[in-house]
Amino acid sequence: MGDIIAAINAALTAIGIPEELDAILSFTIPAAVVFALFYVVLAILAKKGRMTRSTAAFWGFIFPWIFGFLVFTAGPMVYSLGLSFFDWDLVSAPTFVGFGNYVTAAQDPYVGKALQVTLLFAVVSVPLQVVLSLAVAMLMNVKVKGINIFRTIWYLPSLVTGVAQVALFLWVFNPKYGLVNGVLGFFGIDGPSWFRDPNWALPAVILMSLWTVGGNMVIYLAGLQDVPAELHEAAQLDGAGQFRRFWNVTLPQLSPVIFFNVVTGLIGALQTFTQGYIIQAALQTGSGTGSSGTALLFFVLYLYQNAFNYFHMGYASALAWILFVMIMLLTLLVFRGSSFWVYYESARPARKDRVRRVRTR
Amino acid sequence: MSELAEIKTAGVGAIAPIRPARRRRRRSSTEPSRLRVSVQVILLIAGSFVFIYPFLWMISTSLRTPAGIASSGIGLWPVQWAFENFVQALTAFPFWSYLGSTLLTTLIPVVTMVVMSSVAGFAFARIPIGRAGSILFGVVLATMLLPSEVTLVPQFILFRQFNMIDTLYPIILPTLFGGPFFIFLFRQFYLRLPLSLTDAALLDGAGWFRIWFSIYLPLSRPVIVAAAVIQFMSSWNNFIGPSIYLHSDTWKTLPLALAGFTSTHGTDTGLLMAASIVVVFPCLLIFFLAQRHIVGGLSFTGSK
Numbered sequence: 001m002g003d004i005i006a007a008i009n010a011a012l013t014a015i016g017i018p019e020e021l022d023a024i025l026s027f028t029i030p031a032a033v034v035f036a037l038f039y040v041v042l043a044i045l046a047k048k049g050r051m052t053r054s055t056a057a058f059w060g061f062i063f064p065w066i067f068g069f070l071v072f073t074a075g076p077m078v079y080s081l082g083l084s085f086f087d088w089d090l091v092s093a094p095t096f097v098g099f100g101n102y103v104t105a106a107q108d109p110y111v112g113k114a115l116q117v118t119l120l121f122a123v124v125s126v127p128l129q130v131v132l133s134l135a136v137a138m139l140m141n142v143k144v145k146g147i148n149i150f151r152t153i154w155y156l157p158s159l160v161t162g163v164a165q166v167a168l169f170l171w172v173f174n175p176k177y178g179l180v181n182g183v184l185g186f187f188g189i190d191g192p193s194w195f196r197d198p199n200w201a202l203p204a205v206i207l208m209s210l211w212t213v214g215g216n217m218v219i220y221l222a223g224l225q226d227v228p229a230e231l232h233e234a235a236q237l238d239g240a241g242q243f244r245r246f247w248n249v250t251l252p253q254l255s256p257v258i259f260f261n262v263v264t265g266l267i268g269a270l271q272t273f274t275q276g277y278i279i280q281a282a283l284q285t286g287s288g289t290g291s292s293g294t295a296l297l298f299f300v301l302y303l304y305q306n307a308f309n310y311f312h313m314g315y316a317s318a319l320a321w322i323l324f325v326m327i328m329l330l331t332l333l334v335f336r337g338s339s340f341w342v343y344y345e346s347a348r349p350a351r352k353d354r355v356r357r358v359r360t361r
Numbered sequence: 362m363s364e365l366a367e368i369k370t371a372g373v374g375a376i377a378p379i380r381p382a383r384r385r386r387r388r389s390s391t392e393p394s395r396l397r398v399s400v401q402v403i404l405l406i407a408g409s410f411v412f413i414y415p416f417l418w419m420i421s422t423s424l425r426t427p428a429g430i431a432s433s434g435i436g437l438w439p440v441q442w443a444f445e446n447f448v449q450a451l452t453a454f455p456f457w458s459y460l461g462s463t464l465l466t467t468l469i470p471v472v473t474m475v476v477m478s479s480v481a482g483f484a485f486a487r488i489p490i491g492r493a494g495s496i497l498f499g500v501v502l503a504t505m506l507l508p509s510e511v512t513l514v515p516q517f518i519l520f521r522q523f524n525m526i527d528t529l530y531p532i533i534l535p536t537l538f539g540g541p542f543f544i545f546l547f548r549q550f551y552l553r554l555p556l557s558l559t560d561a562a563l564l565d566g567a568g569w570f571r572i573w574f575s576i577y578l579p580l581s582r583p584v585i586v587a588a589a590v591i592q593f594m595s596s597w598n599n600f601i602g603p604s605i606y607l608h609s610d611t612w613k614t615l616p617l618a619l620a621g622f623t624s625t626h627g628t629d630t631g632l633l634m635a636a637s638i639v640v641v642f643p644c645l646l647i648f649f650l651a652q653r654h655i656v657g658g659l660s661f662t663g664s665k
Contacts, residue, residue: 002522023524027534054488057569061484062497064477068538073504076515083515090521136408139401152652153409157416159644162598163616164637167623168419171630179418182435211415271508274600282623300510307514308605320511327508 004030031067038063084318089311101318110294110302111319115326117202118299122269125206130261133213134254137220138246151221155214166278169208170195195279201295205275216261223257224250252343259342263334270327273300299323423447423634430630446635453632454618455610456639463614466529466603467596470536474592475585477539482547483573487559498548505541517605531606532599536592543588550584551577590651594644615640 008026017025039060046056084101088094105111140150160168172179173194181191192200227250235245251258276296303323307316417437422430426443450456484490485498520531554577562572578585603617613621619640626633 005522005524023528024530027523027525027530054569055490058484058488058490058494061480061488061569061573064537065481065501065539065544066497068477068535069500069504072516072535072538073507073512076512076519077507079515079518080511083518090518139405139408142398142401144398144402150405150409153413155648156645157412159594159648160416160419160637160641161594161644162600163619163623164598164641167619167633167637168415170623171422171634172415172418174630177430177434177630179415179435186435211412214412267506267508271510277600277604278620278623281620303510303513304601304605307517313514313518316514320508320514324508324511327506331506 031071034067035063080317080320083314084321086314088313090313091311094314097314101315102322104315105318105322110297111322113294114297114299114302117295117297118270118272121202121206121272121298122266125209126262126265126269128206128210129213129216129265130258132210133216133261134220134258136213136217137224138250140217140221141224151218154217158212158215161212162274163278165208165212166275166282169204169211170279170282173204173208195283195296198295201279205272205279205296208275209269216265219257219261220254223254227253255342256344259334259338263331266330266334267327270323270330271300272298273304276301277304419634420638423631423638425631427629427631443631446631447639449632450635450639454622458611459613459615459618462529462607462612463597463616466532466599466614467593469533470596471589471592473537474540474543475588477537478543478588479547479578479581479585480573481539481544483551483577484569485544486548486551487556487572487577488569501541501544505545513601513605520606526606527608527612528606529612532602536596540592543592546584546588547581550581554580586651590647593647597644 005026008029009022012022012025013019042051042056042060045051046053083094085096085098086094087097087100136154140147140154171177173181175181175191175193175196178191178194180194184191194200194204231249231253232245235249240248276298279296280301299319300323303316303319306312306319418435421437423446424442424444425446429443481501485494485501488494516531516535520526520534523530525531558576558580559572562576567575598616599614600616600620603614604620607613607617619636622633622636
């Protein structure tokens with residue numbers, strides 16, 4: 001591929017295109033050729049009657065996504081799988097090592113540590129987030145004047161995400177002047193040094209993740225308001241108390257939303273990167289060394305270090321595939337288990353018809 | 362409350378003619394007691410206080426001098442007001458250049474993601490194609506579960522081949538062709554629109570492009586807003602992409618600059634908080650502008 005790019009660049013220079021445009025044009029020109037070819041072939045097929053106009057339109061509409069998928073997702077995935085069997089530092093020629101990278105990963109203590117940190121974070125923070133956001137949504141599901149103000153207040157923190165959130169919480173968890181230790185000190189408790197303490201760094205990140213439950217809370221609230229009142233009334237007539245009604249009416253009705261949140265939450269948690277990266281950089285503990293150095297060694301962070309700090313491209317690809325398989329297995333597990341506790345409404349077609357009728361009116 | 366929830370409630374009310382007479386008597390029993398509502402509200406107020414406090418504290422800290430930070434502790438009121446933190450946050454580093462790159466890597470993806478996902482979602486929802494369509498849609502759903510980290514290394518090698526390191530292209534190019542989640546969102550929305558819309562237009566001789574552009578696209582405003590806001594938030598706060606590809610100051614984005622700031626100016630907390638607020642501010646603004654649509658646009662995704 002390098003030859004093609006070089007050839008295009010040479011041609012561009014020959015006709016006097018400024019060099020700054022080389023990078024983008026060497027991508028755009030082949031892409032434009034592929035698009036043009038595809039649409040011309042499609043038009044000819046449709047004209048000659050080999051394809052109905054609808055079919056041609058479908059492929060024409062879908063093609064941009066297919067192109068993006070092949071170039072930026074499917075192609076790179078295949079390449080990455082191949083690369084995971086090589087040793088490559090971007091400079092010298094790649095050497096084939098077979099399953100060497102996977103064997104190394106299995107014996108690498110940092111991989112073990114990274115898996116432990118990431119899984120612990122996912123398994124603790126996701127259920128906590130679900131419980132907390134559901135509890136808040138239940139609290140907020142009352143008809144009181146000004147309830148919208150509460151909703152905004154709880155939602156607001158979820159807008160402070162990414163780097164800004166980490167910057168804020170580095171300050172909130174500051175051992176000396178921070179908010180948390182200040183409050184603890186008020187009660188006479190000598191707070192830990194949080195991010196600097198290997199035992200408290202991960203709990204601090206979990207607490208930090210709980211601050212942004214507002215986003216989920218809003219979805220649960222919409223789900224709660226969708227629970228038909230007649231179900232609650234019927235349960236009440238049958239003598240069900242508060243707890244029974246929550247357990248047997250509200251929870252089953254919400255279970256698809258909870259399920260969706262658990263799946264997306266788990267996938268997101270396993271991909272945690274920014275927190276670990278910035279906190280480590282800010283504390284200057286260096287990567288992988290120092291006492292609290294590995295306390296926040298998330299799997300993606302270790303992958304990133306291998307790829308872009310140490311330039312172990314093959315090893316990083318192997319790590320990426322390990323992560324991929326792990327996420328797939330975990331998702332599969334949650335999906336398999338879901339039939340025991342997720343309740344779908346398809347058993348009650350009558351209500352869906354009603355919705356459709358109202359909507360089309 | 363979401364639009365769909367309103368429709369559902371309306372639907373339930375419409376088919377229950379006997380209800381009103383009985384309702385009054387029963388309502389008193391299912392509706393929570395006064396005491397319970399008061400307890401709920403008190404808990405809410407307490408919780409809100411805990412949740413909003415770090416946010417207010419962030420604003421308060423950003424208005425303090427270093428001496429003020431040391432002395433006011435966890436209180437909210439700045440001992441000495443210091444607005445110069447904000448002035449410094451805007452001038453101490455090439456803020457406008459960073460803002461420019463951030464806007465480029467945010468606004469282009471917002472537009473292309475929405476338009477391309479809408480086209481694809483429309484094709485999946487409305488153009489009859491048979492098996493091939495459902496297989497392809499299965500692929501779309503599968504890519505939704507795919508961790509983007511798998512393509513991190515190969516994409517880096519790809520863009521390196523094209524000499525695109527230290528440019529914004531690697532961050533923008535992958536977003537030009539639509540994304541699986543938004544395709545899914547648009548498809549679900551279009552599936553709920555009546556089929557007669559396309560039938561009538563086809564009878565009138567409109568092509569598929571016309572049908573999408575003049576009928577379906579304008580009708581999908583709630584999804585457009587929701588998708589645009591979600592994409593804005595994720596592009597604006599994107600950190601891993603810029604941290605891989607951008608090294609020189611020319612093209613740095615705001616989150617990347619802020620991350621550098623936390624390690625170099627980590628001790629100047631007032632300035633750091635001011636810079637954080639500056640970075641977060643557009644997200645807050647977008648939220649308040651689009652607040653009504655966010656939940657309404659998401660509740661029909663079919664997660665239920």
